[in-house]
Amino acid sequence: MSVLAEKVVHRRRQRFRGSLVIGLVLLGLFLLASAAPGWLAPYDPLAFDMSAILKPPSALHPFGTDNFGRDILSRLIWAAHIDLAIALFTTVFPVVFGTIVGAFVGYYGGWLDMLFGRVVDLVVTFPFLVIVITIVSVLGPGLLNMFIAVSVVGWVFYARLMRAEVMTQKQADYAAAGRVLGYGQLRIIFRHLLPNCIGSIIVYWMTDMALGILLGSSLGYLGLGAQPPTAEWGVLVADGKNFLNTGWWISFFPGIAIVLTGLGFSLLGDGIADRLRRGR
């Protein structure tokens, strides 16, 4: 019985380590690519090579070339920093702003909570992608406008999560203890409650970064995000859509890159969540 239990515990620990480590390795790989693209990429991502048009993967061009003879691997590597930047900038404002708003709403409740509830209703009524596309098409295509559009909508989800966490945590005796020690409300919210609530925000953030990349790629594919000739994975996938029969590799490898980054963030989020649970 206890041997079995030990085995189960052991296996669980193994799995947790796995997801954290694999996530870190995957993201580390892409971070490296985005930090030093010139050093890793074998070719200039924008250079045409008319002698090597639509070449399938080979030793010379591991991921093949596109219809202008540009090396797919190099374009993929040069695109990494744009996609990681998308992951970061589609989420950083929502995380910060949403967390702060959620903390206040959760702590004070009352009419603030009512107001917040209506705002949430307003935002979640529209499908996320539809509202983002609407905002981008009003502001005009481009990365910056995409960040704005996602931020306008995205903070609500963090705020909702934070509100729920704070509402449970503020019932705890240590919050009451802080109050009877004469600490100010801001101190209690930000020093005492927030660190106890931030775990789930971080986990959600990781998943959200994966979604951010998907969204950035989707909008890039639709022509609303990064603009050609900027190499962005969604744009790269879109580049290949007319050659799916003759040059599958043009869309395939950027697609794989998107999947792997998303997987990296998800695994990292899982790993952190597991760690936080064990720490409790």
Add this chain to the structure above:
Amino acid sequence: MAAAAPLLSVSDLRVSIAAGGGRWMLVDGVSLQVGAGEVLGLVGESGSGKSLTLRSIVRLVRPPLQVAGEVRWRGVNLLELPESQLNAVRGREIAVIFQEPMTALNPVLTVGEQIRESLYAHSGLDGPAIRKRAIALLDHVGIPAARARIDDYPHQFSGGMRQRAMIAIALAAEPKLLLADEPTTALDVTIQDQILKLILRLKAELGMSVVLVTHDLGVIAQSCDRVAVMYAGRIVEQAPVAMLLREPRHAYTRGLLDSVPLAGHARRPLRPIAGAPPAPSDRPGGCSFAPRCGYATDGCRIASPPLIEVGRDHLSACLHHQRVAAEAARP
């Protein structure tokens, strides 16, 4: 300082909640005084309103609960004080320790950080002096190897140590009044005794007053000067502890004493009080204890008996206090 004004004076405190179309009184007109250096015990069953009374004193009661009445601390009514001035009293002059040391410490900050935060807020110390003082405090409340343990997190402490740490945090500002909400209930008996002795020792050293909420008469007997017995949201009897234990003058107190074994007395069968306390929503018209009381007469069911002086320093809200006292005095 003869007959000085009491440090804390609670009068006609009422805590109520609106539910199901009515307004139910959870604490119903509690009045009590605490003098300088005095230990007042508040004893009663679960749900008698003793913890609520304590928490109302420092305004820890949140809506939908509503508090009315007066809580005078050195003459100032705390219930009407603006938050900023209240915060100057909380922690610095009045400190609170809670029942569950498990949840009353912030799990993500080290014990040292939490003591230092309290010191920083109230003592005016800073820099290395604050750390030294924090270690001294932890040592003072009886944590062995305080210097090594100060950077531990609460989950690395045992239950008794956590309660000690909480006491260190509460007493960092050397308050004048300590409100202790069942501080020993979550601990095992030997640790209970140590924590009580610690509180009494610190009380003597700092010249504090203490209000001790508990449901344990043993704790009361061991540590209090005066006792107020609560039942169904009211104080039903109040007296110096020795007098109350020797000569209870309320049928409920009598019942409480009969239901616990007392060391040093002849062995006798324990007599539990039959029934359960009434819910706030269906308290009887007269004395709340009447339905469970062996002394009850028709008079008890008509009107709630007032809390009156029945002896020197002895208040009781029982119509039959003389009969109760006479029977208790019999060997």
